[in-house]
Amino acid sequence: MARPPHARERVLDAFEALLISEGERATTLDAVARAASVSKGGLLYHFGSKDELAAAMIARLERLADEDVAQIRSAPEGPVEYYLRTSVMMDDALDRAIIAVSRLAQGGSGQGGSGQGGSGAGGSAPSAQGGNSAAIAALHRMREESAAAIRPHVRDQAALDLVMLVSDGLFFNNALDADGSDGVVPTGAALDALIALVVRATLP
Amino acid sequence: MARPPHARERVLDAFEALLISEGERATTLDAVARAASVSKGGLLYHFGSKDELAAAMIARLERLADEDVAQIRSAPEGPVEYYLRTSVMMDDALDRAIIAVSRLAQGGSGQGGSGQGGSGAGGSAPSAQGGNSAAIAALHRMREESAAAIRPHVRDQAALDLVMLVSDGLFFNNALDADGSDGVVPTGAALDALIALVVRATLP
DNA sequence: GTCTATATAGCGATAGAC
DNA sequence: GTCTATCGCTATATAGAC
Numbered sequence A, B: 001m002a003r004p005p006h007a008r009e010r011v012l013d014a015f016e017a018l019l020i021s022e023g024e025r026a027t028t029l030d031a032v033a034r035a036a037s038v039s040k041g042g043l044l045y046h047f048g049s050k051d052e053l054a055a056a057m058i059a060r061l062e063r064l065a066d067e068d069v070a071q072i073r074s075a076p077e078g079p080v081e082y083y084l085r086t087s088v089m090m091d092d093a094l095d096r097a098i099i100a101v102s103r104l105a106q107g108g109s110g111q112g113g114s115g116q117g118g119s120g121a122g123g124s125a126p127s128a129q130g131g132n133s134a135a136i137a138a139l140h141r142m143r144e145e146s147a148a149a150i151r152p153h154v155r156d157q158a159a160l161d162l163v164m165l166v167s168d169g170l171f172f173n174n175a176l177d178a179d180g181s182d183g184v185v186p187t188g189a190a191l192d193a194l195i196a197l198v199v200r201a202t203l204p
Numbered sequence C: 001g002t003c004t005a006t007a008t009a010g011c012g013a014t015a016g017a018c
Numbered sequence D: 001g002t003c004t005a006t007c008g009c010t011a012t013a014t015a016g017a018c
Helices: A006-022 A029-035 A040-047 A050-074 A079-085 A093-107 A133-153 A157-176 A188-202 B006-026 B029-036 B040-047 B050-073 B079-085 B093-107 B133-153 B157-176 B188-202
Strands: none
Touching: A006 A029, A006 A040, A006 A050, A006 A093, A029 A040, A040 A050, A050 A079, A050 A093, A050 A133, A079 A133, A079 A157, A079 A188, A093 A133, A093 A157, A093 B006, A093 B093, A093 B157, A133 A157, A133 B157, A157 A188, A157 B093, A157 B133, A157 B157, A157 B188, A188 B157, A188 B188, B006 B029, B006 B040, B006 B050, B006 B093, B029 B040, B040 B050, B050 B079, B050 B093, B050 B133, B079 B133, B079 B157, B079 B188, B093 B133, B093 B157, B133 B157, B157 B188
């Protein structure tokens, strides 16, 4: 696992890109293989099954999320501002991973849980349901760790809820029209004003 | 359309329930028919195609959304408080419709637009993409109308963005674990505190 | 390791009996 | 109107050549 064969990452990138731009339904093994310039057989040599591909995507999210939590904690402009501002950078690696996994969470059918050596996912309570529960769990875990990093820097629980929900809203809108089209989310000066408002309302 | 044949509404209810609890992928015509206690043929007599079923679901959302905007405008406790508080009532008819349509938006493959006699959907810009663009458009339109109703009651654009994004975040979390499991969204006293904070931060 | 078949199964939709 | 039966297509996964 030290030096991953180039193809693996390329396939995973294609999987992520297709989930974002085409949705879960259209992200077939055929489409992923085509986008990654490998054959279906070649793809399945690297991953074995679609569930394994999803697990690898989740593992990537968890790795990026762990790195991000460290950045949140050490952000010079303050955790709240950093957290909100990076919630709208849709071309960021972490943000792309979040959107891809949220597509898996809502549309997937696998129950995941294989965990092929990621960054130590502490999966729990895998209730059998429609959405990919491993994806849902990863999203929840990531959110919880971000909240823990931000908690000391806001006034109270309501302030923390506010920050987290605004970030969730930003991601939801990005995920809705992640393909193209003009988003509804504020950018530039409007984003600056929004962040300033949230920071002011949540200061300890 | 005045007196809908009982079966139609029952099928649509089953479609909605399955989208919420099982996800888009698992919501097959077979599963919907089974849940509605009709055969697949009987289902397709009423709707004709799965796209038509999705269009009917979207039409239901638009009808409920139009009613809700009227309620937002006349809410005695103020539009902001009403809007946020009703964003967490997951068993409400409107909220269920929103979650169901958001599942269609992220997972669907149809391009919709047939509009078989709903409440006047002003569809526009149907870009060919992965997600059901009619569902995305309906969600955007609903959000825009809610924003228009709230705009006069908040301080400025940043305040409006804040209210809308908190509501989006509430819905996103509800949609993530709409099946079962304990949600992450604040309820009870925590919700009261959150709403009070938002209202205070956005007052004109 | 990567490819070209091929097996298997499930989905959307149609045909036609009742 | 509602059903049963079936067609055609596509998706996942496997087998085995190179």
